[in-house]
Amino acid sequence: MPATTSDVLNLDGLLSAAELELRDTVRRFVQDSIKPHISDWYESAHFPLDIVQQMGALGLLGMHLTGYGCPGRSSVEYGLAAMELEAGDSGLRTFVSVQGSLAMSSIHKWGSEEQKTRFLPEMAAGRLIGCFGLTEPTAGSDPSSMATTARRDGDGGWILAGSKRWIGLASVADIAIIWAMTEDGVRGFIVPTDAPGFTATPIESKLSMRASIQCDILLEDVRLPDAALLPGARGLRGPFACLNEARYGIIWGAMGAARDSYEVALAYSLDRLQFDKPLAAYQITQLKLVNMLLEIQKGTLLAIHTGRMKDAGVLEPVQISLGKLNNVREALDVCREARSILGGNGITLDYSPLRHANNLESVRTYEGTDEVHTLILGSHITGIPAFR
Known part of the structure; x- marks a missing residue:
């Protein structure tokens, strides 16, 4: 074809x-x-x-x-x-x-x-909504310093206390996967959101990700039965394995935002007349469009290759970091460049690029910041961890 x-x-x-x-x-x-x-x-x-x-x-x-x-x-x-x-x-x-x-x-x-x-x-089926509580107000990039605790109570169950921040869906979720520090290290729990002591408060006045929900969670001595514990998860390997699943999806998702922004800018440049000819007829506009297309093609190829490795069972976390770091960073540049082609019209919600760019500021931060993924790659290529 x-x-x-x-x-x-x-x-x-x-x-x-x-x-x-x-x-x-x-x-x-x-x-x-x-x-x-x-x-x-x-x-x-x-x-x-x-x-x-x-x-x-x-x-x-x-x-x-x-x-x-x-x-x-x-x-x-x-x-x-x-x-x-x-x-x-x-x-x-x-x-x-x-x-x-x-x-x-x-x-x-x-x-x-x-x-x-x-x-x-x-x-x-979408009849039950879940959320994932790992990040805390003072522990984003360093989950090993989490302050949320789970301690045994006298009846063989657990008592959770602490707080989480930037937790997607928490105010509409039916259950929350909460990660907490125990005497045996980090463990995961399935927490009903209607449990006494569980409070989820949406974070308001966001400039990004406005068509979604992020919340603060407060855990005030939430009592759980022993059956709430995820038995297979011990240590940070538990949440990190799930984070890598989410990071993998971002490698692809960011290219979707970039592609949509490029397509909007391309269509606009072909239709919009300036000085009696379309914007697309100008060399500077074509340079912008070509540079956007280059990064979308390269980023999509990276996503496909990463996906094939994942399906083959050979994908490593450092490779996910490479894909997330590159594709979100380049997608954000594409969306900003697309907005520039739209001129003043590009700051309105009639067009998608600036909305995508605003959203990607969040995507760039969650599931590992640029800095964290850079340090993961730096440690891999030098053999010297530089996180602290």
């Missing part, structure tokens, strides 16, 4: 018929159910809860997990879905990531058989 105007490398040729079909299905969903409304959702800081079960029906929740009602799709298919969702908005892709890559993955990787059977089918 010949390459399209914007797929110069014919990257579609690297995808199977089934992968293309899945991508196109999600693309239609985004076109029909997200793009017509996203400007209003973003402006009003509204997350559309009614879209959750629609996503479940499409098999987008926990889609890379197998069994327990989960779709069992490949890593590449999950990545393609993430790319299309973020072409709509980072906030909607983030919901799928928090639900599937973080909350559901925690239970799937580390939960008991009873926990998996009880929670995963309902979460895959």
